[in-house]
Amino acid sequence: MQTSFTLAQLADPHVAESEKILRACVHCGFCTATCPTYVLDGNELDSPRGRIYLIKDMLENDRPATQEVALHIDRCLSCLACMTTCPSGVHYMHLVDHARAHIERTYRRPAHQRLLRAALARLLPFPRRFRLVLTAALAGKPFAGFAGAIGFKQLAAMLQLAPAHLPHRPLAPQTFKAVGARKGRVALLAGCVNDVLAPQINAAAIRVLTRLGIDVVVADGSGCCGSLVHHMGREGDALGQARANIDAWTALGTIDAVVVTTSGCGTTVKDYGFMLRSDSTYAAKAAKVAGLTRDITEYLATLSLEPAQSGPGLVVAYHSACSLQHGQRVTRQPKELLGKLGFAVKDVPDGHLCCGSAGTYNILQPDIARRLRERKVRTIEELRPDVIAAGNIGCMTQIAAGTKLPAVHTIELIDWATGGPCPPALREHAPQAALRPNAAAS
Ligand code: SF4
Ligand code: SF4
Numbered sequence: 001m002q003t004s005f006t007l008a009q010l011a012d013p014h015v016a017e018s019e020k021i022l023r024a025c026v027h028c029g030f031c032t033a034t035c036p037t038y039v040l041d042g043n044e045l046d047s048p049r050g051r052i053y054l055i056k057d058m059l060e061n062d063r064p065a066t067q068e069v070a071l072h073i074d075r076c077l078s079c080l081a082c083m084t085t086c087p088s089g090v091h092y093m094h095l096v097d098h099a100r101a102h103i104e105r106t107y108r109r110p111a112h113q114r115l116l117r118a119a120l121a122r123l124l125p126f127p128r129r130f131r132l133v134l135t136a137a138l139a140g141k142p143f144a145g146f147a148g149a150i151g152f153k154q155l156a157a158m159l160q161l162a163p164a165h166l167p168h169r170p171l172a173p174q175t176f177k178a179v180g181a182r183k184g185r186v187a188l189l190a191g192c193v194n195d196v197l198a199p200q201i202n203a204a205a206i207r208v209l210t211r212l213g214i215d216v217v218v219a220d221g222s223g224c225c226g227s228l229v230h231h232m233g234r235e236g237d238a239l240g241q242a243r244a245n246i247d248a249w250t251a252l253g254t255i256d257a258v259v260v261t262t263s264g265c266g267t268t269v270k271d272y273g274f275m276l277r278s279d280s281t282y283a284a285k286a287a288k289v290a291g292l293t294r295d296i297t298e299y300l301a302t303l304s305l306e307p308a309q310s311g312p313g314l315v316v317a318y319h320s321a322c323s324l325q326h327g328q329r330v331t332r333q334p335k336e337l338l339g340k341l342g343f344a345v346k347d348v349p350d351g352h353l354c355c356g357s358a359g360t361y362n363i364l365q366p367d368i369a370r371r372l373r374e375r376k377v378r379t380i381e382e383l384r385p386d387v388i389a390a391g392n393i394g395c396m397t398q399i400a401a402g403t404k405l406p407a408v409h410t411i412e413l414i415d416w417a418t419g420g421p422c423p424p425a426l427r428e429h430a431p432q433a434a435l436r437p438n439a440a441a442s
Contacts, residue, residue: 001025001052005060013278014098015059021095022056024088025049031082031092036354036372037075045072048082048092055099064106065099073099075368077361078231079354080267080326093327094274097230104233116154117232120360125192125224125241127170134196137162157366160401168199173220176206183213184256186299187249189269192224194262194393200424201393204415205261205296211418212303217255221248225260227268230275231359239279242272246285249292258293261411263392264359267327269293295324296411297391301333307341308419316343316413317385319376319399321392322354334391334410341417349379357398369398377402387426389413405429 003022010016031048032038038047045054045068054069065073073096082092109117123129140147141159148156171190178184186209190202209216226241249258260266268275273287316338324330335345356362356372376399380388388407390396400407412423421427 001027001056003056003060009060009062014101018055018059018095018098021091022052024090025052025086026088028087030087031085031090034081034085034352036077036079036081036356037368039353040368040371046075048086048090051076051099052090052092052095055095058099058102065103066107069099070103070107070109073103075365077322077354077356077358077372079322079358081322081352081354084326084329084352093271100231100233101235102233104235116364120363121229121232121234121237124228124360125226125237127192127196127223130192131169131196134162138164153366154363157363157369168196170195171199171202171218173218173222175218176210176216178213178215179210180213182215185215185217185254186257186259187219187222187252187255188216189222189225189245189258189260189262189265190218191260191262191265192228194265197397198393198409201261201409201411204409204411204420204423205259207420208300208305208411208415208418209259212300212305214256214303216259217252219248219252221245221251225265225268226275227264228359230268231361238268239275242268242275242286243279243282245269246272246276246282246289249289250285255292257299258289259296259299260293261296261391261409262394263295263321263324263328263330264394266293266295267323270328295328295330295333295391297334297337297414298328298330300337300414305337305340305414305418307417313342313344314386315384316345317348317380317383317388317405318345318410319348319355319380319388319390319395319407320351321390321395322358324391325352330391334389337414338389338410341414343413343417346383346385348376348383350375355395355398357392357394359394362394362398373398373402381405386430387413387423400425 001022003019005019029049035047044050058069080093123133141162144156144159206216222245224241226238230238270290270293273290276282276286318335338345354372355376356369362369388405389410391410396407406425406429408423408425416422
């Protein structure tokens, strides 16, 4: 694609990077076929190619974002299916991140949107604050349908996604010691939403890793990875959260990996090197942390993992989270690990399409998110699985809100098959499974 940025514009490294990305696009439109928002409505402006044109026009003319630009960029899930499909290697993620930051700086949203986005940015990344909100949401949960019926769709979406139990306390900084001889040492990103909504995920990861002889450190000062605010265009907040994590993990000295159990967070931490490339104090440290970062399944695939007894033999519908398959290109390891441990793993048809979770997307864009969830649940239920597995709490929560099937994290199944407890969602759904955690494979 031809561009006409001036030399003065290109002096800005963000613009220079975006120009490079724009020039790689050859307008072929292959990406439209795998873009969830285009697949739903067929609107070119809600396709990657259409969005790329909107971004080009906005940046090239150095214009404040218009309502139209904000509308179509806001509808983008940042699922990155377009990056997997693109034959020209267009780095859409960095382009849309730049566009979101530009929109945040130059566009004044309606008051109710400003309020909601500010509340999400100030509450979700902070586990203690988020826990208080969830406690309040528990009381409001029965009124989700009423809130939707009177037009408060975003409030209804939040109440629907809130858990039906009291939220948990976030994991305190500490070291979980390896069982037996120590073979390695990793930092675990405890995260924010993940840790409060579903502490069983990190607990399972810690059990599996320590059983394999790995010390697991939850570093003092580490917290939200920054992705929640990053995807809202709040660049300063996101970089602040990234720097705090980099400081916390750098202070640990030698570690083998930064292990992440939420794939959306993993994608962002792996991008710290790019995000902080212009910060002379942090660039090298950020690149080092990014290079050390592994999804939990990616890390486990390098270790020797054996089932405790014979495999559980359940049919698992494996939902490949967009951030894992498109963002990190981790596709093989979760399925191979589950298969090795005795689960019968089935791919979900149209697995490249997002479930509609996408960070805060299912709150900010509840209608599109609901339609994508309905589509995803339909394809999963056709597989008639015993359980759904995913590597991202957002997907688990989103899908679970639309089906009676239990949705668990991949690491919970791995833990169960290697000697840990039955995942709570599976136990509640099928108590007999809890009684036979390692029954012979059928
Ligand atoms: S597939 Fe790639 S090159 Fe083709 S229109 Fe989409 S982003 Fe551009
Ligand atoms: S990130 Fe996903 S929703 Fe956004 S343009 Fe690409 S494919 Fe479409």
